[in-house]
Amino acid sequence: MVEELRGNPASPGAAAGPVVRLTPPPVLPEHWDAPAEPEAELAAATEALDAAVADLEKRAASVSGEAKSIMDTQIMMAKDASLTAGIRASVDNGRPAAWAISDAFGKHVAALESIGGYVGERAADLIDIRDRAIAAALGLEPPGIPDVDGVFVLVGQDIAPADTVLLDPAKVLGIVTEKGGPTSHTAIVARALGIPAVVGCAGAAGLEAGQRVAVDGGRGTVVVDPTDDHVRQVRAESDALKEKLARHSGPGATADGHPVKLLLNVGSVGGASAEAAADAEGVGLFRTEFLFLDRTEAPSVEEQRAAYGEVLRGFAGRPVVIRTLDAGADKYIPFANTEDEPNPALGVRGYRVGVRHPELLTAQLRAISLAAADHDADVRVMAPMIATPAEAAAFRDLTREHGIGRAGVMIEVPAAAIRAADILAEVDFVSIGTNDLSQYTYAADRMLGELGELLDPWQPALLALVANVAAAAKEAGKAAGICGEAASDPGLAPVFAGLGITSLSMSVSAVPAVRAALTDYTLEQCEVLAREVLSAPDAPKARRVAAEFAAKSGG
């Protein structure tokens, strides 16, 4: 019988091919002898670190944008003089090359991890260089994606952030990881690149290099050693999907023309290329944290004005929703957040920071209003982490004082979703952040892959909250969009349309599949589908209901 493994559906689409396993990080042998010639060990350690840096520099030269900036930062960290000093000190203490590298990096990794949040995540980048240098010192293969010819399905524990930037959709047909949930870094990158992916698939540990697998990223299944017929079917499905995507262009709409705007999530100045901007109807979420991270004080009004203007320039005549600073929790910013919160996800983050540091919020609103006057985009502004109607009203008043015409808030706290009607009475629009809304609804840390099942966007309680917000917005005659990762799931797009959601905001590469999925049904069919999906008792059954609906209605 054909074996089928199950995991979290992370990036839709189907693919079949041979397994290539990520090379695991090196493990230092338990025993070591103090080297007879410390100088030779020092030379070996330095050579290994130099080789790892040279390899990074080579890879950085072949990529651009965010990938390049991540790698440039890694290279800078690897060239830090204190690392070389640490290696020397360790060798002087009688440690061989590979162990000395591990010691020297250890302190830096621990320091970053203790800060937590975004800065803490940089520890993974440092660990990546450490492992590459240790592998070089031990004469082992570098960890990460092996350099192989041909196409393959990439399988491993999880993909390091430094490796995700090297994923080439022309070679990587699919991704299967043992760890990770639907909002993990691997899942987000896979969706952004349009690579079918199943994450948190415990059975993936047993998959061997060269073994053939068929990945269904929409259902979260991996068929091991599929039959030739099955592979033919997967390839036919994948070709049919590509053809379908190519057939559709333009604004988002259901089969009978009911509009659902297709917007972009942008997280950096270079995040919306001209090509991307051309294929979308605007920006539904412009994350501004990139300007504030990795620095000791806030950027000036003029610096912010210029940075926002760079993005606005590409969207003349179209809406751009700028989100005010969402500092805190996974985006720790030293001058905005306090270090000693016991539970930062439930702490002073998002709009709550703006209340305690009004100078940050007002400077940002001033910069946004100046940038809006400089350009022809239809600029709107929204606040993150709003929990009460009073907060929404205070934010609206502040935006009006700055002459920004349209003010909205994110709905990412269950309290706000439950009382959406009262929140909507205060603002012009709302946008649902399903990443945080899942986290808070299911009391499941969005960074914890282990809890991926609870963070599944098909979970009924999350969908019920989305339905409540959409109904309140319809009643108020105002817009309710979605800008969390759920918006990029083509399976959910008609469900959201049926609930009354007016826009879906996502990464550029998710747009074609979501656009095509909206055309599967008329608005009336979307409404029936939404009712059926909403009545399912759990996420897998909700997906099954949608699949059965597609089968009976030819969608």
Ligand SMILES: C=C(OP(=O)(O)O)C(=O)O
């Ligand atoms: C879009 C969201 O915000 P963040 O930037 O925190 O992912 C969300 O929470 O869904």
